[in-house]
Amino acid sequence: MAALRILVSLLVGLCAYYFYTRETFSEEMVRGKRVLVTGSSMGIGEQIAYEFARMGAHVMVTARSEKRLQEVVQKCLSLGSASARYVLADMHNLTAAQKLAEEARSQLGGLDYLVLNHAGGDVRFGPFEGDMESVTSSMTVNFLSYAQLTVAAMDMLRESQGGIVVVSSLSGRIPSPFSVPYAATKFALEGFYSSLRAELHLRKIPVDVTVAVLGYINTDTALKVVGGKITMQASPKETCAQEIVKGGVMRRREVVYPYWPLKPILLLKDWVPELLEWLLRRSYLVENIL
Ligand SMILES: NC(=O)c1ccc[n+]([C@@H]2O[C@H](COP(=O)([O-])OP(=O)(O)OC[C@H]3O[C@@H](n4cnc5c(N)ncnc54)[C@H](OP(=O)(O)O)[C@@H]3O)[C@@H](O)[C@H]2O)c1
Numbered sequence: 001m002a003a004l005r006i007l008v009s010l011l012v013g014l015c016a017y018y019f020y021t022r023e024t025f026s027e028e029m030v031r032g033k034r035v036l037v038t039g040s041s042m043g044i045g046e047q048i049a050y051e052f053a054r055m056g057a058h059v060m061v062t063a064r065s066e067k068r069l070q071e072v073v074q075k076c077l078s079l080g081s082a083s084a085r086y087v088l089a090d091m092h093n094l095t096a097a098q099k100l101a102e103e104a105r106s107q108l109g110g111l112d113y114l115v116l117n118h119a120g121g122d123v124r125f126g127p128f129e130g131d132m133e134s135v136t137s138s139m140t141v142n143f144l145s146y147a148q149l150t151v152a153a154m155d156m157l158r159e160s161q162g163g164i165v166v167v168s169s170l171s172g173r174i175p176s177p178f179s180v181p182y183a184a185t186k187f188a189l190e191g192f193y194s195s196l197r198a199e200l201h202l203r204k205i206p207v208d209v210t211v212a213v214l215g216y217i218n219t220d221t222a223l224k225v226v227g228g229k230i231t232m233q234a235s236p237k238e239t240c241a242q243e244i245v246k247g248g249v250m251r252r253r254e255v256v257y258p259y260w261p262l263k264p265i266l267l268l269k270d271w272v273p274e275l276l277e278w279l280l281r282r283s284y285l286v287e288n289i290l
Contacts, residue, residue, distance in 0.1 A: 039118025047241030053081035101152030142185035
């Protein structure tokens with residue numbers, strides 16, 4: 001009985017300490033920060049740019065569609081960004097990724113947040129039939145360009161004691177049939193950035209890494225690619241972007257969105273992978289995919 005009382009007191013004490021010392025998020029933490037958001041011509045990246053803009057950051061957006069980027073810049077300015085600009089860059093090309101970081105240095109004078117969000121390569125949702133071109137192009141756009149941008153921006157992030165935010169997916173944590181090349185790129189991101197985070201910490205380099213693990217989000221691309229093929233409900237991209245920005249600014253290791261549908265899946269993965277795979281098989285409408 002005495003042991004139970006001690007245990008409960010300890011738990012209460014720990015909870016109180018956790019909530020008392022926990023820093024709370026405020027928009028002031030973002031004002032004037034210099035942010036580069038990749039893949040921000042539409043979808044989640046566009047919403048992330050608006051979140052930073054609304055809180056008064058200097059925002060640089062990038063993708064391949066110039067007209068869309070011009071519209072995003074205009075909207076960032078109207079939302080209150082300290083400044084907004086765009087750079088055209090195709091992440092199939094690693095030299096373009098390197099140059100993008102140089103543009104951030106010359107146009108923003110440095111970088112506080114590098115938000116890696118773009119996704120391209122092969123975005124089909126269907127059987128993998130040995131198309132190696134799809135594997136290499138997905139790896140280049142969704143993984144190698146992330147690594148290249150990180151390497152090129154690291155000096156700036158060290159100077160500002162900044163943060164890297166990596167937009168990943170549940171597909172980077174659990175098996176994902178019908179999106180084999182895409183899932184491979186997300187698993188690669190998880191390995192690269194969790195190892196990098198640990199190494200930066202050991203080397204006392206003050207750059208934080210936040211990985212966002214996302215479920216099904218209602219962007220035009222996702223609705224077009226997987227709509228009618230899985231039974232899951234899509235979550236709103238606006239709330240998703242808010243959670244990612246908050247998590248990045250608070251320097252959390254991880255953002256899981258939507259939290260409650262995803263967290264049990266992540267726990268089951270380690271405890272009972274067979275049960276998880278059995279449950280997941282039920283969420284694929286295979287007759288609409290093959
Ligand atoms: N939506 C979901 O359900 C979901 C779920 C889990 C994870 N995620 C992750 O969330 C992130 C955003 O997804 P989303 O649904 O918002 O995607 P999206 O709407 O298709 O947007 C993708 C962005 O990447 C850019 N992009 C594509 N290929 C590019 C290339 N070669 N070079 C430069 N930019 C390129 C696109 O712009 P341009 O075409 O103009 O270049 C666009 O701005 C991705 O990392 C994705 O894996 C999404």
